[in-house]
Amino acid sequence: MEKNKINADQFVERFMDADLKHLTYIQTPIKIFPLSDIAPYLKTPIPTFFFGYNLLIHITKGHFKHQIASTEYQVEAPAVLISNYGHTSAIDAVDKNAQGHCVLIKEQAMTSLFREQEILNIFSISPLLNLQAEDDVELTQLLEILNREIYTKQPYKELYESILRTVLLKIIKLSNSNKSLARKQEIAITFKQLIHTHFYDQKKVKFYADKLAVSENYLNRCVSSVFKKSSKELILEVAIIHSQLLLSETTKSVANIAYELEFTDPSYFARLFKKIVGISPTDYRQSLNSI
Structure with a gap:
């Protein structure tokens, strides 16, 4: 990005x-x-x-x-x-x-x-x-x-x-963040940092677990305890948030944006977008044009 x-x-x-x-x-x-x-x-x-x-x-x-x-x-x-x-x-x-x-x-x-x-x-x-x-x-x-x-x-x-x-x-x-972080917190926060660096072409939990030298199950437990979401949910959420940027700054089709973000199925991308944002990618772009 x-x-x-x-x-x-x-x-x-x-x-x-x-x-x-x-x-x-x-x-x-x-x-x-x-x-x-x-x-x-x-x-x-x-x-x-x-x-x-x-x-x-x-x-x-x-x-x-x-x-x-x-x-x-x-x-x-x-x-x-x-x-x-x-x-x-x-x-x-x-x-x-x-x-x-x-x-x-x-x-x-x-x-x-x-x-x-x-x-x-x-x-x-x-x-x-x-x-x-x-x-x-x-x-x-x-x-x-x-x-x-x-x-x-x-x-x-x-x-x-x-x-x-x-x-x-x-x-x-x-903020009371001056205390030493627990191991689970360190892993979860570092995981979120890694997503923002690699989400564009890495959406598999295994990639991040390997980077952090932990098992996928343990990574999921860490992420869930800190962010109340699964590792996969957090990865997809970051990708969808960045898709909003592409929808606002480019004239690319929704399908092309989905492919650019390494989603193989534009329909799945559109459903996921609506679940996270609340409206479809097309409606989101139209709402920006009306501003």
């Missing part, structure tokens, strides 16, 4: 109104923008898209409605929303007066900043974290410092990376 991912510049061009010269893009693996510079200009609802960054939104005033994969979140300030790289997103509504910060983090920056266990902890965080007032203030202060450092004439990489690391570790602590 790399070919379909959207970077920050493309997002602005496609989904925002007006002259946005106030948004400055700098060549750093970490980008930060005040929500007050973004929220008033978003052309919502924004259909499913695949964003080429890890996303962190800290909202201090206002609200927005954001879909990550198949789950919709109603976000009310003060709160933090995290969307990891590899997931699809859709933005249904945004308070034009929202305040806070939006942080974009390239995947290579995440892996250089954190140890594997810490990355798994970030993945284990529920995407939405509601904040107490004192924690909201502390995160605001840290993100304002991050914003100032990144937009200095000579940003100091070690400093802004250290500030971001502090922000994310604070969020891990607040």
Whole structure:
């Protein structure tokens, strides 16, 4: 799905109104923008898209409605929303007066900043974290410092990376994800990460079980205990979520999209799509055209 991912510049061009010269893009693996510079200009609802960054939104005033994969979140300030790289997103509504910060983090920056266990902890965080007032203030202060450092004439990489690391570790602590993960949790979370990398042409549970050096039965038990779904259900769900992106961004037929995603039977793909999304692929595309 790399070919379909959207970077920050493309997002602005496609989904925002007006002259946005106030948004400055700098060549750093970490980008930060005040929500007050973004929220008033978003052309919502924004259909499913695949964003080429890890996303962190800290909202201090206002609200927005954001879909990550198949789950919709109603976000009310003060709160933090995290969307990891590899997931699809859709933005249904945004308070034009929202305040806070939006942080974009390239995947290579995440892996250089954190140890594997810490990355798994970030993945284990529920995407939405509601904040107490004192924690909201502390995160605001840290993100304002991050914003100032990144937009200095000579940003100091070690400093802004250290500030971001502090922000994310604070969020891990607040989410109670700072404890060591149990073996079943580690396997289930790593499995989900692997799906987002390989789902395009690997839909058999055995492939992922072999990657993780566990049996298929044990993998199923791990996944079921964490996500309340079978391994196969999770693989197919990720594929269907990404098919929404192809339906919105291309004019390919439903059958061709099914074949591109390695479904051998377009009818089965259409039935599965309706089961997961609630409407048929054709109706889903028509609903996008009516926006």
